[in-house]
Amino acid sequence: YSPSEVGAQPGYRVAAVLPAGGCGERMGVPTPKQFCPILERPLISYTLQALERVSWIKDIVVAVTRENMDKMEGIIQRYQHKRISLVESGVTRHRSIFNGLKALTENGSNTKPSKPEVVIIHDAVRPFVEEDVLLKVVTAAKEHGAAGAIRPLVSTVISPSADGCLDHSLERSRYKASEMPQAFLFDVIYDAYQQCSDYDLEFGTECLQLALKYCHTKAKLVEGSSDLWKVTYKQDLYAAESIIKGIISQQICIVMDTKEDKGHIGLLEEMLKNELKHINVTSRTLCHAGRDLQQIILDQCYNFVCVNVLNFDFQETQKLLKLLEDSHLSIFNPVVVVSVHFLDYNSEPFGEKMENIMQIREFSKEVKKRNILLCGLLIYYPQDKLKIQESLRQGATIIAALIKERNPGLAGQLLVA
Amino acid sequence: YSPSEVGAQPGYRVAAVLPAGGCGERMGVPTPKQFCPILERPLISYTLQALERVSWIKDIVVAVTRENMDKMEGIIQRYQHKRISLVESGVTRHRSIFNGLKALTENGSNTKPSKPEVVIIHDAVRPFVEEDVLLKVVTAAKEHGAAGAIRPLVSTVISPSADGCLDHSLERSRYKASEMPQAFLFDVIYDAYQQCSDYDLEFGTECLQLALKYCHTKAKLVEGSSDLWKVTYKQDLYAAESIIKGIISQQICIVMDTKEDKGHIGLLEEMLKNELKHINVTSRTLCHAGRDLQQIILDQCYNFVCVNVLNFDFQETQKLLKLLEDSHLSIFNPVVVVSVHFLDYNSEPFGEKMENIMQIREFSKEVKKRNILLCGLLIYYPQDKLKIQESLRQGATIIAALIKERNPGLAGQLLVA
Ligand SMILES: [Mg+2]
Ligand SMILES: [Mg+2]
Numbered sequence: 001y002s003p004s005e006v007g008a009q010p011g012y013r014v015a016a017v018l019p020a021g022g023c024g025e026r027m028g029v030p031t032p033k034q035f036c037p038i039l040e041r042p043l044i045s046y047t048l049q050a051l052e053r054v055s056w057i058k059d060i061v062v063a064v065t066r067e068n069m070d071k072m073e074g075i076i077q078r079y080q081h082k083r084i085s086l087v088e089s090g091v092t093r094h095r096s097i098f099n100g101l102k103a104l105t106e107n108g109s110n111t112k113p114s115k116p117e118v119v120i121i122h123d124a125v126r127p128f129v130e131e132d133v134l135l136k137v138v139t140a141a142k143e144h145g146a147a148g149a150i151r152p153l154v155s156t157v158i159s160p161s162a163d164g165c166l167d168h169s170l171e172r173s174r175y176k177a178s179e180m181p182q183a184f185l186f187d188v189i190y191d192a193y194q195q196c197s198d199y200d201l202e203f204g205t206e207c208l209q210l211a212l213k214y215c216h217t218k219a220k221l222v223e224g225s226s227d228l229w230k231v232t233y234k235q236d237l238y239a240a241e242s243i244i245k246g247i248i249s250q251q252i253c254i255v256m257d258t259k260e261d262k263g264h265i266g267l268l269e270e271m272l273k274n275e276l277k278h279i280n281v282t283s284r285t286l287c288h289a290g291r292d293l294q295q296i297i298l299d300q301c302y303n304f305v306c307v308n309v310l311n312f313d314f315q316e317t318q319k320l321l322k323l324l325e326d327s328h329l330s331i332f333n334p335v336v337v338v339s340v341h342f343l344d345y346n347s348e349p350f351g352e353k354m355e356n357i358m359q360i361r362e363f364s365k366e367v368k369k370r371n372i373l374l375c376g377l378l379i380y381y382p383q384d385k386l387k388i389q390e391s392l393r394q395g396a397t398i399i400a401a402l403i404k405e406r407n408p409g410l411a412g413q414l415l416v417a
Numbered sequence: 418y419s420p421s422e423v424g425a426q427p428g429y430r431v432a433a434v435l436p437a438g439g440c441g442e443r444m445g446v447p448t449p450k451q452f453c454p455i456l457e458r459p460l461i462s463y464t465l466q467a468l469e470r471v472s473w474i475k476d477i478v479v480a481v482t483r484e485n486m487d488k489m490e491g492i493i494q495r496y497q498h499k500r501i502s503l504v505e506s507g508v509t510r511h512r513s514i515f516n517g518l519k520a521l522t523e524n525g526s527n528t529k530p531s532k533p534e535v536v537i538i539h540d541a542v543r544p545f546v547e548e549d550v551l552l553k554v555v556t557a558a559k560e561h562g563a564a565g566a567i568r569p570l571v572s573t574v575i576s577p578s579a580d581g582c583l584d585h586s587l588e589r590s591r592y593k594a595s596e597m598p599q600a601f602l603f604d605v606i607y608d609a610y611q612q613c614s615d616y617d618l619e620f621g622t623e624c625l626q627l628a629l630k631y632c633h634t635k636a637k638l639v640e641g642s643s644d645l646w647k648v649t650y651k652q653d654l655y656a657a658e659s660i661i662k663g664i665i666s667q668q669i670c671i672v673m674d675t676k677e678d679k680g681h682i683g684l685l686e687e688m689l690k691n692e693l694k695h696i697n698v699t700s701r702t703l704c705h706a707g708r709d710l711q712q713i714i715l716d717q718c719y720n721f722v723c724v725n726v727l728n729f730d731f732q733e734t735q736k737l738l739k740l741l742e743d744s745h746l747s748i749f750n751p752v753v754v755v756s757v758h759f760l761d762y763n764s765e766p767f768g769e770k771m772e773n774i775m776q777i778r779e780f781s782k783e784v785k786k787r788n789i790l791l792c793g794l795l796i797y798y799p800q801d802k803l804k805i806q807e808s809l810r811q812g813a814t815i816i817a818a819l820i821k822e823r824n825p826g827l828a829g830q831l832l833v834a
Contacts, residue, residue: 144582150575154649155594156623157574157587158567158638165561166636169595169626170574177572178586206573209586218582221575226650232571233643235656242655361833401826409818413832416778 010138015059015116015186016051017100020044020072020124021089033231034124035071038241039333039406040371043231044072045079046127046244049332052082054131057120059113061103063089063096079332085113094201094210097121098193105190115186118142121207122181127240128227134181136222141183145217148182148208149224176221179228182207188215248302248333249403251280255293256307257316264342264381264388265307271396272305276403293320297327303403307340313356314339314363321367321374330371336403337367337374340395342381357414364412375402376414391417427555432476432533432603433468434517437461437489437541438506440482450648451541452488455658456751456823457788460648461489462496463544463661466749469499471548474537476530478520480506480513496749502530511618511627514538515610522607532603535559538624539598544657545644551598553639558600562634565599565625566641593638596645599624605632665719665750666820668697672710673724674733681759681798681809682724688813689722693820710737714744720820724757730773731756731780738784738791747788753820754784754791757812759798774831781829792819793831808834 020034034044044062051060060083064072069086076084087103089096104113118138122129133149140147153172161167189207192214196204204210208219231240254269273281282296304324306317317339324335341357360376367374379395381388395417402410437451451461461479468477477500481489486503493501504520506513521530535555539546550566557564570589578584606624609631613621621627625636648657671686690698699713721741723734734756741752758774777793784791796812798805812834819827 146583148583150577151572153574154647155568155596156626157570157592158595158625159592160567160638161635164638166563166565166625166629166638168629169622170592172622173620175574175576175587178575179572203590205586205589208575208583209573212583212585218578218584221577221581221583226652229650229652230571233646235643235646235653235660238659239652239656242659243652397826398830401822401824405818405822405824407818407822409814410827410832413815413830415827415830 008135009056010118010135010142012117012142013114014057014118014120014138015061015104015113016057016120016122017097017104018044018047018051018060018062018122018124019089019093019096019100020062020068021065021096022093022124032068033237035068036231036237038237038244041079041333042075043127043237043240044124045075045081046240047122047124047129048076048081048084049079050127050129051120051122051134054134057083057134058116059083059085059104061085061087061100061113062124063087063100065089090201092202094193094196094204094207097207098196098201101186101190101193104186117186118183119186119189120181120183121189123230125231126180126228127231128229128243129181130225130227133222133224133228134183137181137183140220140222141185144220145188145215146182146184146208146211146219147222148219149179149228150176150221151179151224151226151228153177178206178208179224179230181228182219184211184217188217191215192217244333245404245406248300249276249279249406251282251296251299251301252276252303252305252399252403253282253293253296253301254305254307255316255320256309258309264392265309267389268305268307268340268379268392268395271393272399275396275400293323294327297323297329300329300332302329302333302335304335304337305340305399306337309342314359317374318363321363321372324372325367325370333371334406334408335372336406337372338377338399338402339374340377340379342379344381344383360414361412368408368411373402373406373408373411375411377417378414379417425552426473427535427552427559429534429559430531431474431535431537431555432478432521432530433474433537433539434514434521435461435464435468435477435479435539435541436506436510436513436517437479438482438513439510439541449485450654452485453648453654455654455661458496458749459492460544460654460657461541462492462498463657464539464541464546465493465498465501466496467544467546468537468539468551471551474500474551475533476500476502476521478502478504478517478530479541480504480517482506507618509619511610511613511621511624514624515613515618518603518607518610521603534603535600536603536606537598537600538606540647542648543597543645544648545646545660546598547642547644550639550641550645551600554598554600557637557639558602561637562605562632563599563601563625563628563636564639565636566596566645567593567638568596568641568643568645570594595623595625596641596647598645599636601628601634605634608632609634661750662821662823665717666693666696666823668699668713668716668718669693669720669722669816669820670699670710670713670718671722671724672733672737673726675726681805682726684806685722685724685757685796685809685812688810689816692813692817710740711744714740714746717746717749719746719750719752721752721754722757722816723754726759731776734791735780738780738789741789742784742787750788751823751825752789753823754789755794755816755819756791757794757796759796761798761800777831778829785825785828790819790823790825790828792828794834795831796834
């Protein structure tokens with residue numbers, strides 16, 4: 001956001017329509033792409049979350065096929081989506097959008113959405129849309145009647161002749177790719193759809209063109225960022241997973257059971273910051289900061305390093321796990337918890353402590369059911385200062401790997417640095 | 418490949434030109450995208466490998482900036498690329514291609530490439546090009562003078578008016594995205610570049626259009642697969658990494674030190690096949706199959722599960738590591754080796770064996786320098802048949818995770834199933 005826009009919001013009612021009736025034939029997979037799982041959560045849920053985060057979007061109408069209605073209800077319930085209404089999709093994208101718009105014309109009651117001044121149309125398969133571009137298209141639509149996000153063309157566009165040869169290439173700089181989101185004065189786009197010919201409802205290219213053709217409304221074009229790209233092919237799903245993993249790995253909270261003995265924990269924190277560039281590492285003392293920690297969890301921190309300095313059991317880690325379970329945070333994305341234990345092989349009795357620590361496997365099984373990925377990390381902690389540094393550095397590398405990969409197959413393991 | 422094309426090759430000389438002078442400003446990162454590392458290897462090296470695999474492409478000319486000449490020489494040496502010549506890139510893409518073509522007009526000697534009948538032009542940032550589409554564009558170019566791969570448009574293309582509003586949308590079905598590879602009769606494209614105006618060398622859209630404009634050659638258009646996509650943005654790098662990880666995880670070789678006692682190893686193999694669908698799992702007895710194993714390594718298997726049935730030391734794993742180091746396979750991609758050990762906690766003395774197995778950390782450090790990621794896996798092997806199954810299933814899950822993530826930060830760990 002540019003600073004002037006922080007907190008800015010339109011002074012009129014805004015709703016969104018999300019056509020999600022597609023069948024994903026392009027992906028070459030049986031699941032329609034809006035329902036493909038990313039970290040086990042369907043793609044469309046990420047898109048809904050992106051829209052819900054924007055407080056001034058009052059209603060979100062999703063159009064899905066009759067067969068997927070139950071699945072969609074399940075997604076809304078499981079991921080606690082708010083302000084959503086479902087309508088049945090039509091056989092084409094335009095018919096689905098039209099159905100969504102119709103649902104917004106009915107008189108609003110407690111349960112039904114009411115007619116907005118401006119309506120956003122977005123794709124279920126563009127999960128990374130940001131508030132600033134939504135505000136830009138909405139504001140431009142309020143002024144011009146219609147607006148849409150555009151991007152530079154990545155490839156040259158050509159016109160083939162009937163015999164499959166090149167007729168001509170378009171001059172790339174004179175054209176743009178029309179992306180989503182788009183926004184319209186509700187009356188403009190609704191009017192366009194009401195007038196729309198059957199042919200255009202079947203084959204028409206896109207909403208901006210319908211507003212132009214039927215209402216003579218020339219859409220304002222707004223430059224979007226590359227985040228707006230549409231998940232279309234299998235490689236796009238891979239990219240989306242990496243991006244989501246990156247987003248939920250942006251903050252790590254180090255939790256410990258004491259305020260003293262900050263020496264090596266401070267060093268571990270430093271190493272982590274070094275290993276995970278651009279990541280916000282904070283630390284909290286668990287026993288003194290219950291409320292503080294709850295705020296961090298509420299702020300959607302998905303990564304915890306729980307340092308057990310005083311004890312070789314899991315008291316502290318268990319307290320943290322309890323807080324996490326109560327928060328329901330892990331409903332949305334897998335939470336990584338690394339339970340760190342320091343051990344000096346030479347000066348301490350090894351076997352008994354190891355046995356305690358190996359309990360991590362049982363704890364892990366329990367919390368894994370709730371999408372919490374718990375690992376143990378044993379950091380070798382000898383007297384030699386230089387060796388401590390090396391151990392901590394390796395510990396940070398292991399923590400970084402666990403957070404980056406977030407692989408459930410590794411939950412319950414005790415790693416050694 | 419369709420069966421008729423297997424082994425088909427053109428009966429005339431073919432070369433390729435790869436413009437790689439771009440500076441990657443779109444990516445928003447300081448490294449030009451063709452040099453961005455994927456699993457630590459620069460993107461362009463994957464593209465070169467894709468072209469080299471095609472035996473009938475006799476010369477590959479790469480155009481790079483003067484500043485990147487040394488870097489490129491280093492990549493060629495390190496990854497043992499063959500049939501490559503370097504030329505200096507021009508200030509635009511077209512000037513770079515022209516420089517590459519010029520290099521092919523010089524008389525061939527032992528070290529210099531010679532003039533081909535058909536020349537392929539490809540992008541350094543499209544690493545997943547397959548032999549079949551290369552053959553198709555080359556064959557079509559031989560017949561029509563020019564040919565290029567096309568793809569359906571993902572977004573609607575629009576023409577903006579001067580005031581940043583929509584002028585009109587193009588009918589999506591009537592246009593295509595022009596992708597790479599393209600191919601030309603050498604004389605056609607060389608002639609086109611020689612006649613080409615300075616304006617077109619600076620701003621001209623693409624080679625197909627130059628062949629049309631200057632030589633009246635209408636390119637044949639060939640439908641390509643979605644693999645042809647161009648690594649343009651950061652999300653494309655993520656996708657490319659996932660695809661490459663997928664490609665090198667397609668085969669797992671289970672190696673063991675005995676032909677007897679196949680019971681639980683057969684079961685582990687079965688579980689692995691179940692865990693890793695579509696993956697080719699083969700097994701070999703190390704002591705009887707040295708040559709056999711060398712063939713598997715030559716066939717570029719990047720995943721080994723080494724089962725130590727008889728011994729609790731690393732004799733078998735060390736033999737495998739020696740074979741791998743001699744093969745230089747890990748120059749190209751990280752090799753994952755999981756050293757599996759079975760243990761019945763109840764009936765066997767625990768401490769001593771564990772100590773042996775913990776040596777894995779030291780071995781791992783050594784081979785990690787050569788891009789071999791070694792982990793240990795201890796599979797709990799009790800008398801109870803049902804529990805064995807559970808242990809083996811969990812072992813397979815862990816192996817699958819290690820192969821999928823291929824994270825160097827986890828090398829040297831001893832995991833427990
Ligand atoms: Mg192109
Ligand atoms: Mg579109």
